[in-house]
Amino acid sequence: MAIVKPFQCVRPEESCAHLVAALPYDVYNRKEACEVTAGNPRSFLNIDRPETQFSDDVDTYDSRVYEKANQMLKSWISDGTLQKDPAEAYYIYELIMDGRSQTGIVACSSIDDYAEGIIKKHENTREQKELDRIRHVDTTDAQTGPIFLAYRSKEAINRLVAEVTAERPLYDFTAEDGVTHRVWRIAEQKTVCEIEKAFLGIPATYIADGHHRAASAVKVGFKRREENPGYTGKEPFNFFLSVLFPDDQLMIxxxxxxxxxxxxxxxxxxxxxxxxxxxxxxxxxxxxxxxxxxxxxxxxxxxxxxxxxxxxxxxxxxxxxxxxxxxxxxxxxxxxxxxxxxxxxxxxxxxxxxxxxxxxxxxxxxxxxxxxxxxxxxxxxxxxxxxxxxxxxxxxxxxxxxxxxxxxxxxxxx
CATH class of the missing domain: 3.30.1760 (Conserved hypothetical protein from pyrococcus furiosus pfu- 392566-001, domain 2)
Structure with missing residues (x-):
């Protein structure tokens, strides 16, 4: 059974969500990332690729680079660009591209499910890429890039998602590449419990995209357990940020x-x-x-x-x-x-x-x-x-x- 739980989210203030939202860190090389951040100082790529804040003679993996990401994340929370929701919740995330919609549930997945093979992998990871994200997660004390998970479509979850998306979204914007992004928050306790219970009936979830981010988040989680021998298993580091999509909505x-x-x-x-x-x-x-x-x-x-x-x-x-x-x-x-x-x-x-x-x-x-x-x-x-x-x-x-x-x-x- 898959443990998929709500979490207390930090997210952009509504008026700047379209500016903050950024493509994943690994779709850019350093030069391309610098061009994006120079054109948009509120792009989250500034934090995901903090080497963009330094001259080219500073190595991408310099410790100052990761510390800069931590400083910027705290600064954006302090100035209100990012805000913390008051309670744990699930979120619905819809993406529309060329008229085709896919809608997933934003939640936290268990590092134990990953270790035990309930979250299944199909790709090897490279150590250097893992180490980069391990240092980023550990230094910022946050997971900033969601892992894209898939599961075999389940009618009970589809029904709950349809009910939520009939309401007004938190965010609704179209990015420069023409992809529309919509987000809803699920905090009503009855619906939260129904979603959590529905996923307990799913035997496995699958990493579609984000193997390095997943492996890094899991390794940070186990590192934190070693540093906190009295951990209960409920601490945030026992889970990683994910968006779970039904298989029949996905396009490869x-x-x-x-x-x-x-x-x-x-x-x-x-x-x-x-x-x-x-x-x-x-x-x-x-x-x-x-x-x-x-x-x-x-x-x-x-x-x-x-x-x-x-x-x-x-x-x-x-x-x-x-x-x-x-x-x-x-x-x-x-x-x-x-x-x-x-x-x-x-x-x-x-x-x-x-x-x-x-x-x-x-x-x-x-x-x-x-x-x-x-x-x-x-x-x-x-x-x-x-x-x-x-x-x-x-x-x-x-x-x-x-x-x-x-x-x-x-x-x-x-």
């Missing part, structure tokens, strides 16, 4: 690939090797987005091709059967020499939100070949996680992205 976009060269092969030799595992068909100059599992678009020398995996190379294994695995195992590794896509600098990954034109652009600029993918499905994600397995890197790209700064979970009283 493809995570496309581009490779720098043909691994020393001529175009003719490369195509011949690709034909060992794939049926290769030339499409022409019109960009091609595959729609069926086991098919791939390939852009090479200003032409698009359709690749279809041959039956002998298909697999029913939940990981090996993924399209990202098929492409890696049958083409990227054996033909193009990309043995470890996590570390090989000859490969790059392009989120589907950027479109196929971005693939063509990269091939004009610095890459030799590009691949368009069919998105991994939420059912595939659940199957991999249920089997206790891990997906290859860059298997899923969720849109729209949750905003940081709309909900903050303090780990100590403010």
């Amino acid at each position: 976009m493809p995570y496309n690939r581009v490779v720098k060269d043909l691994n020393g092969l001529s175009e003719e030799a490369y195509l011949k090797k690709a034909e060992e595992a794939f049926l290769v068909e030339e499409i022409g100059e019109e960009a091609y987005a595959p729609v069926e599992k086991g098919t791939f678009g390939m852009y090479l020398n200003q032409k698009w091709y359709r690749l279809t995996i041959k039956e002998a190379y298909r697999s029913k294994d939940p990981v090996k059967g993924l399209d990202v695995s098929i492409l890696q195992d049958q083409l990227l590794a054996p033909v193009l020499g990309i043995e470890d896509p996590r570390t090989d600098k000859r490969i790059d990954f392009i989120g589907g939100i950027r479109g196929l034109k971005e693939l063509e652009k990269r091939c004009r600029e610095d890459m030799a070949v590009a691949f368009s993918m069919v998105p991994t499905s939420i059912e595939e994600l659940f199957s991999v996680a249920d089997a206790g397995l891990l997906m290859p890197p860059k298997s899923t790209w969720f849109e729209p992205k949750l905003r940081s700064g709309l909900f903050i979970h303090p780990l100590s009283p403010i």
Whole structure:
């Protein structure tokens, strides 16, 4: 059963919520983050990426950087930019993108559920990225970026959400990227109890996006337990900030690939090797987005091709059967020499939100070949996680992205 509890939230004052709300810290490099914060001093990215407050000669991971985040968070609470709600509550968070709505419950999930596998993972984490967020959470004494969780849709929860969203929202704004954000607060005790009880009937929740943030929050929680041996299990550090969405509302976009060269092969030799595992068909100059599992678009020398995996190379294994695995195992590794896509600098990954034109652009600029993918499905994600397995890197790209700064979970009283 999943423990999903209400919490005492720090959130933006209503009139500035649209300014504070920021895309996740890890969608920007340092230069891009500096450009955003220079244009909006109230963007929460100022706190999530506090190196933006320093000159480039100060290292991103300098202790002064994390202390600056702590100072700014306290300052924003003091000046009223951020305010603390008087009591524990759940929140409803709706995002609307291109006319499609997804509505989740903002709550705190249990670090014990994470440790015991009730909150399921599908992706590895990198130590350096974990350490950065561990220091950020520990120094600010708060979780500032929600973890995106999914669960198998449940009618009782859907009904409660529909009742709440019929009322006037706390926030209702459309961001510069066209995504609309709406938030409602649930403090009425009867509804709070009904939501908490409904989640107790759900056997598992799944990390959709935010593996590093989740791992970091959990490690801070266990660190705080060691520092407080008399802990009861009810302290805020025993939980982490999350937004939980029903699976039938979620959209995963493809995570496309581009490779720098043909691994020393001529175009003719490369195509011949690709034909060992794939049926290769030339499409022409019109960009091609595959729609069926086991098919791939390939852009090479200003032409698009359709690749279809041959039956002998298909697999029913939940990981090996993924399209990202098929492409890696049958083409990227054996033909193009990309043995470890996590570390090989000859490969790059392009989120589907950027479109196929971005693939063509990269091939004009610095890459030799590009691949368009069919998105991994939420059912595939659940199957991999249920089997206790891990997906290859860059298997899923969720849109729209949750905003940081709309909900903050303090780990100590403010």
